[in-house]
Amino acid sequence: SQTIHQWPATLVQPVGSPLSLECTVEGTSNPNLYWYRQAAGRGLQLLFYSVGIGQISSEVPQNLSASRPQDRQFILSSKKLLLSDSGFYLCAWSGGNEQFFGPGTRLTVL
């Protein structure tokens, strides 16, 4: 069966520090991968999606970036965090139409 992992689960970072969140999927090949953010009191915002290694589409211009160095690995990064980057970050994968989500990372930027 397929599983999706995200780490870390919780992260507290100062403004201006770098960020790296990792997502890995097991049990499937060539999945579509997605990064979402949920800010407090707001819905799901699609940040990036990828249909293959090295193929990244950005949905919202910001100081975040994403990379897909391996088929089942998706990384969300920032060189300098802003206060507005705080939120709950979710990684998801799909092999068809439905998406399957990881447990999420709670990021607090102070």
Next chain:
Amino acid sequence: AQSVTQLGSHVSVSEGALVLLRCNYSSSVPPYLFWYVQYPNQGLQLLLKYTSAATLVKGINGFEAEFKKSETSFHLTKPSAHMSDAAEYFCAVSDLGNYQLIWGAGTKLIIKP
């Protein structure tokens, strides 16, 4: 462009009462439709999905949803609410062959004892 509307950011029902969460989509072509549930500080979990096989779709935890093309609706129901149903519920739609989902804003379900 596709859009999804969930009526009511918060819905409050008593334990044992009927749960009705509303979702309307904008497409004229029947898409794939989904309901997801999110418990606090967790990822989203697929509750049920409509893929044109049957208009009444049964999901996990006693939930079901009915696809009504004439009303472009896909409302989620459960006959009797449990305290454990307290969570946020998201409706989503995708076009055929499009691997992105269009999400509703979510409805927080509150269960009163």
